Amino acid sequence: MTKLPTADQDLSPEAAAERVAPLFERADLAGIELCNRIAMAPMTRRLAPDDRVPSQAVVDYSARRAAGGVGLIITEGTHVDDKHAPDSENVPGIFNDEQAAGWKRVIEAVHSAENNFGSPSRIAVQLWHTGRHAMNPIGPSAIPVQKRDGGYKDTPREMTEADMDEVVAIFENAARLSIEAGFDSMEIHGAHGYLLDSFLSPASNQRTDDYGGSFENRMRFPLRVVRAVRKVLDEAVGREYPLMIRFSQWRMEDYSAYAYPDPDHLERWVLALKDAGVDILHVSTRDATDPGFPHLFDTDTDDGRRTLAGWTRKLSGGMPTVAVGRVSVSASMDEGAAVQTTDPAPAAELISRGEADMIAVGRSLIANPRWCDTVREGRWNELVPYTREMLESLDD
Numbered sequence: 001m002t003k004l005p006t007a008d009q010d011l012s013p014e015a016a017a018e019r020v021a022p023l024f025e026r027a028d029l030a031g032i033e034l035c036n037r038i039a040m041a042p043m044t045r046r047l048a049p050d051d052r053v054p055s056q057a058v059v060d061y062s063a064r065r066a067a068g069g070v071g072l073i074i075t076e077g078t079h080v081d082d083k084h085a086p087d088s089e090n091v092p093g094i095f096n097d098e099q100a101a102g103w104k105r106v107i108e109a110v111h112s113a114e115n116n117f118g119s120p121s122r123i124a125v126q127l128w129h130t131g132r133h134a135m136n137p138i139g140p141s142a143i144p145v146q147k148r149d150g151g152y153k154d155t156p157r158e159m160t161e162a163d164m165d166e167v168v169a170i171f172e173n174a175a176r177l178s179i180e181a182g183f184d185s186m187e188i189h190g191a192h193g194y195l196l197d198s199f200l201s202p203a204s205n206q207r208t209d210d211y212g213g214s215f216e217n218r219m220r221f222p223l224r225v226v227r228a229v230r231k232v233l234d235e236a237v238g239r240e241y242p243l244m245i246r247f248s249q250w251r252m253e254d255y256s257a258y259a260y261p262d263p264d265h266l267e268r269w270v271l272a273l274k275d276a277g278v279d280i281l282h283v284s285t286r287d288a289t290d291p292g293f294p295h296l297f298d299t300d301t302d303d304g305r306r307t308l309a310g311w312t313r314k315l316s317g318g319m320p321t322v323a324v325g326r327v328s329v330s331a332s333m334d335e336g337a338a339v340q341t342t343d344p345a346p347a348a349e350l351i352s353r354g355e356a357d358m359i360a361v362g363r364s365l366i367a368n369p370r371w372c373d374t375v376r377e378g379r380w381n382e383l384v385p386y387t388r389e390m391l392e393s394l395d396d
């Protein structure tokens with residue numbers, strides 16, 4: 001839903017700064033020392049060269065966000081192989097040494113950029129397999145993705161056990177290369193209807209083997225991938241290396257989906273992730289302040305008001321949690337080409353209320369590399385509004 005700016009545009013910068021102060025406290029997120037509580041949300045730019053090696057433009061683009069004081073940069077979704085993972089030719093990869101070397105240059109630029117927050121930005125890679133949405137699609141079942149125009153994408157091939165073993169191996173390879181490149185953390189893309197998430201939903205998973213049917217069975221394959229990546233990390237750098245996963249209720253093909261229909265399903269999922277060795281939960285919502293289960297609880301109650309990040313943090317026993325969605329922009333993703341700038345104070349309240357440890361900012365950080373400086377100084381109404389044309393280059 002489109003929402004308007006939420007605060008008095010005439011609030012003094014000092015008063016506005018005070019409202020957002022919780023966003024700029026230092027943080028220890030599962031052992032990653034962060035200069036503040038702002039993450040850059042992973043955002044595909046589709047501007048990579050044919051070899052999927054991140055270009056100098058990505059180095060400079062990331063360094064500008066680091067100089068602007070983003071606590072944790074999460075890279076754009078990065079493909080874990082060239083066979084089934086990609087949904088386009090222009091997304092970077094992390095499946096060979098050249099790509100790892102390219103990412104090393106990005107990481108070095110981020111770590112060496114000076115900012116106004118006392119310590120450098122940290123950077124995590126997002127590992128992405130698009131599965132049913134791929135150019136050469138595979139999925140739990142041969143059910144095609146319906147497009148917004150009503151048509152269908154190519155029908156995915158139903159994965160065999162051998163396909164699953166292969167996907168596990170390519171995630172392991174990507175994890176090894178990410179460690180070699182020097183990333184501070186790693187985020188498994190388990191959201192938005194892509195490969196791992198597609199196993200969770202009966203709408204895309206109608207298998208009759210151990211990977212379909214009950215919720216426990218549907219969780220089995222994503223958890224296999226998580227455990228395999230965790231094992232690589234444990235062996236290469238130790239149990240203290242922080243592993244993150246992103247998950248969502250919504251899917252690209254259905255914004256109103258509920259992958260976790262109630263708190264009980266969410267609890268089983270987050271506890272299984274914890275057991276599999278995940279340290280940080282990144283809850284992808286289209287509006288970070290929306291109630292998590294509005295169809296179950298009266299919004300006048302605490303349960304009714306609690307956001308999905310808040311539920312996640314509570315049900316996981318307080319695991320480090322990242323919230324995202326519509327921070328300082330007037331409409332949720334894909335609701336409009338142009339958005340107005342809005343007050344980020346509601347996101348700061350999620351931190352004060354203990355519903356999230358960090359807030360990821362998406363489109364507003366494409367439009368404003370110095371988002372953290374501008375917002376900390378209480379000048380949010382000077383933020384440049386995001387437009388889709390900004391996606392055409394990495395120059396800003």
Ligand SMILES: Cc1cc2nc3c(=O)[nH]c(=O)nc-3n(C[C@H](O)[C@H](O)[C@H](O)COP(=O)(O)O)c2cc1C
Nearest residue numbers: 041042043044076077324325326327333361362363
């Ligand atoms: C251009 C664009 C590319 C995106 N690419 C990814 C991606 O690669 N991986 C992912 O998990 N989410 C992706 N997202 C979703 C964002 O990470 C974020 O969750 C969403 O934009 C909501 O945050 P915002 O309202 O602050 O923009 C993308 C969003 C946009 C606008």
